[in-house]
Amino acid sequence: RYVGKRSCKKSRVNREVNKDSPKVVHSIDMEDIGSKAVYCRCWRSRKFPYCDGAHTKHNEETGDNVGPLIIKKRDA
Numbered sequence: 001r002y003v004g005k006r007s008c009k010k011s012r013v014n015r016e017v018n019k020d021s022p023k024v025v026h027s028i029d030m031e032d033i034g035s036k037a038v039y040c041r042c043w044r045s046r047k048f049p050y051c052d053g054a055h056t057k058h059n060e061e062t063g064d065n066v067g068p069l070i071i072k073k074r075d076a
């Protein structure tokens with residue numbers, strides 16, 4: 001499939017999170033997670049690094065299929 005020259009330009013994933021930083025890194029201690037944590041992987045959340053559901057709109061607008069990373073403790 002032919003993709004126009006303009007479309008071939010690589011685009012940025014991160015549009016607005018900590019743009020003044022050379023690299024966006026978050027470190028979270030396992031002890032602080034509690035029973036469940038939901039992390040954003042679409043880079044559109046206003047609560048980044050946590051998911052706020054913005055991926056739904058992103059997927060609708062772009063046809064993408066991204067969703068969060070859910071970390072939870074196994075049920076005992």
Ligand code: FES
Pocket residue numbers: 039040041042043044045050051052053054055056066067068069
């Ligand atoms: Fe980004 Fe949910 S808001 S994965």
